[in-house]
Amino acid sequence: MSDTDLTRRRLLCAGASLGGLGTAGCLRLTSDSTDATRDEEEPTTNSTRDEGAPSASDDTQTVETTEESTQQQVVELSLSQQWKPALGGDVAKSTAESFFLIESDEDGCRVDRVDTNGKSLFTVTAGGLNYMEQEQLAIGDSQLYFGGYDEAEGESSVSTGRLYCCSTTDPGETPKWEMTVDGEVIFVDAAPNLCVVGTNSYDVHYEGENQGRVYGVDPTDGTVMWQNETFDAAFIEGVERVDEGVVVGTSNRVILLDPDTGDEMAELSESGVFGGGMTLSDGVLYTSDRSDRAISVESGETLWETTELPETVDRTDCLVARDHDQVVFGTRTGRVVSLDSETGALRWKQTMPAKVTTPPKRWRGFAVVVDDSKAVRAFDLNNEGAAVESASTKPTPFCFVGDTAFFGGLDNTGYTVGVE
Template sequence: MKEMLKKALAVAVLTGVLAGCASEEDTIVMAPVPQVDSEFTPSGVWSNSIGNGVDTYYSKLSPEYAYGKVFVASRDGKVKALDPETGKTLWEQTIKAEGVSPRLAGGITAGYSQLFIGSENGEVIALNEETGELNWRVAVDGEVLAAPATDSNLVIVHTNEGTVLALDQKDGTQKWAISTEVPNLTLRGNSAPVTVSGGVFWGTANGRLAAAIAERGQLIWQQPIGLPQGATEIDRLVDVDATPLVLGSTLYIIGYNGQLTAIDLRSGKPAWKRNYSSATDIASDGSRLFVVTDKDHLAAFDARSGTELWKNERLEHRLLTAPTVINGYVVVGDNEGYLYWIDRNSGEFVSKQLVDSSGFAVPPVVIPGGYVLTTRDGNVKKLTINE
């Protein structure tokens, strides 16, 4: 049985990884917290809070830095704009849903002087970035678990029903929609669409990377990232839930039970493929790619050739966030609230901090003068490194 399923069954209440049901009970062994002689300790600049955070739910609500503000949101409908220097609340909005929780889950994305957030209730919500005023909210086909993209005066959304659709940024009117097949059993999560040079790119639940013309929604091509194999639906999971990463003229993508793949954007053809499995986003420092695998191993690859440069297996099954790069270090958080700083050249630990025992659902976000992180229980902190 695949490791991601084992992880899902062991912590199903926390992660909600599978969109289907499972009757088996399996356990995994989480690696102990590694001993690290920290070379530096980050200093707190300010702190704030945002509702109840995402609690134990899947929601991947990442902070967004735009328009000189830090925007944060919680699953229960709170949205705030914060001063990046002081952490002071500039405005606060509460999104309500009749009879149910707002269940905000996809976003935050800034564009067109607005903020766009998706929900598990099948809505896309647009707020004025200056005041927090609700500009519009529309119902869409399925849950919106990934951050929307913006291009050509459109808001492009990927739903768990396999539909990518474009909404007019002014009023949310639907302009086009593309549907792809969704298998009976999938991982819980969706690839956030990415736009570049007039195209939109996203991963699908049936193991492909899709590309379309952003302005009119014309599907251009699909490339297989993973092919279903095995006798059971669980063995045949091939979701591509990572957000495509574009560096120059090359797009990088990875799939669960699939491959880490580099694709030439001009031809749409693979430049190289390597057999690695992941459902989280890729990070990069421009020349290297950093990946958290389905076993929570952290690995680095040469972006040109795909050669593995190093692998760190000491955080196995610690339910890591996607990686990010801060001050030249690779950074990941885990489910117990530890933040790990890793040397991008060697893969060795440089520093470690226990930030908040509620844990992390998303990695920190770099802003001027430091970085902002949000914890599962809604704490918002800005920190800076003292080396």
């Protein structure tokens, strides 16, 4: 029996199917077993970690990881439908008190900020974009940045990328400023004195020319302060502003740029993150290519590296739960994997019905995962991944604000989340 068939059988046994969810509907997610699917072979993790000033012989330690079954546990969660935003849209980001929803089509794009009751706080529109996703929106110092591109027409055309900026408190109906670049705005990150933009020109790339660029932009007026395009035809896979500089993940390496000049200061990894995730938390870069690694941004030192997953597996960005010493991510093979954030050792592994392309989100003591079949599961971080399973579905993407969850896509609904 395949992993998928086994998972479906357990879902049916859980008895948690849902025909329709009305205004007062309640979705119960019930765990059946924590060891529904296991690999036939137990993996071995090679973990390297700094312990002060160890000798070369102490740098590498072999950690034996096992997947012991944890005690079966029944946990019930409820998702009670509460509201739908007037304008709809996919959820892109959330703050402590609100959600940012985005929508784009051939007429342009719209960003709508709503509170946890679904009330619209403001709406801003821009006509120059017909494609925008959640990675292309960033929240800075009282400012909102959102970008994307106009899709090119014709085989040799290059898409035009745009970035807009507005206030998060009083944005007005149109953006404060706009900048235009060649290529497609793919990643945006913001800090008080710098907005960082990563772009890719796919049509240029296919002709064998350099196409990945990173821009440092003045948040006050959109002026380009610097740009770096020395990526040897590599795809830009992520940009993020940190205290040490600007981390840029590409398809062939990960580097650290000077935030004032855009010059390369250090190479954090000689392997790229093409098809893998890139997550930064508390000065540590978690990334994946042929192995999963934790790298100190300050020193460039690899804290640990594990080959727990096959090298052909693509995975999402990580959920870093430091209070549980776990790094949790999903894979395109439908796995949810938790590694020890301090050593890289395997903590637990579970299986979803379909591939996972949306990063897990944290809610209380759970890592919540939605796969591409729209199945929702929550994994108990306190009980080594005990699954909270459901046969019902909700569209992605999704975010949490306190005990309110918003699911974008076709659902466009805010839910109150609780434990029974």
